[in-house]
Amino acid sequence: MLNPNLSFASVEIEKLLGDAACAPWTIAQDPLWDQPIDIERMKRGGTASLLREIPGFAALGVPQQNDVIYREGLYHLHNLMAGEHLGVFLAAQIIRDCPHDSLDCAYFTSTVLADERNHMLALRRYLHEKVGVVFSPNPALARIFDELMRETSYEVKLFVAQLCLEWTAVSLISSIQFKNPEPLLRNILAAIIRDEGRHLRFNRWVFAHLSNARITELQPRMEEMFFETTVAIVASFLAIPVWQEYGFAPDACRHYALRDLHARGAMRYFVRILPKQLERCRFRSDRLIRLLETELVQRVIVANLELQPPGAANPLIASSGTTG
């Protein structure tokens, strides 16, 4: 049903929409596209690998270790790109399914759609044209997006795509900016982050205005999708396609990577902190936290085993990876 009054319910959203319309997307014209990128600089600026404790990794020289870390970073950027791509289609569904009694939700989501498209095209150009490396997205992430495309509630789509997946990905990736990254990548990520800040404010507005009855109605599905999404996010940290390139055995990688995620506090974050996103949107999270505490690790392992395409590991390095 078209809104005959063409009115906004919220002055804040109308202003945010104006900001989005005026925000220049200048990355496509960045002169750095015409410069060669410094791959060696990217290799020196990576974070520690989740495999840092695995014997086969420790046995590699520093240049090879940096190479693994560099490719892990590219794998995660491919996952971000896939999320942006699928976000375009989800945004289209949200525009179709959200309330049309005012312009707020549909019109702001149209800017989300355009933003996701811009992000995807910039990342795609960077990864394909400048870096020249292509990875398939993590299958667990692809599966959660499939599930979202079948979801009937636009609120669940919005919450999971924007506040679980993108918010987490962009928050984690923002720390790349700490390490004096390759300049074109820094500019692309800064532009993406700027847009995501607007999306966050929109999402907070949507959930602040849901009725209590609707919150109660959505509670079980929200918890279920939040849990499955958290499994997919943690599973996507395991850059097994990269590790297989270097011959590390997937079983050993899973073991060491999950141990490292615990040691870094990541599992505490996903079990205790990320569920606060639900609370911020007025959903309960106590049952979900209990589920995450008891089942997250096992479900990540299962997700990885179910979805991992069979790969031939180099038996020499694989055997060193499985010891210890």
Next chain:
Amino acid sequence: MRNQAEILTKVLQILDEVCPERNPSATRSAHASLIDDYYIDSLKVAELSLLLEEAFDVSVFLPHLIASVRDPHALTVGALADFVQCNLTEST
């Protein structure tokens, strides 16, 4: 509306919670560096964003602050408190 001193006090309190280990030579003040003194990393960026949002009941997307500066190492606790205050002002 909270004043700047109240916001800074609360931000320091949340930083103590999120970053229990900090540079021993750093003072607990607005001048402390988020990266070099509080050792902020990717997980802490995400955790701080959520805890600040909860405490101030306003959108606080810390990556936005990080991406807005040329040198993130120059980001201080005071800059974070200013960012929160700016978001609070915009939301009213």
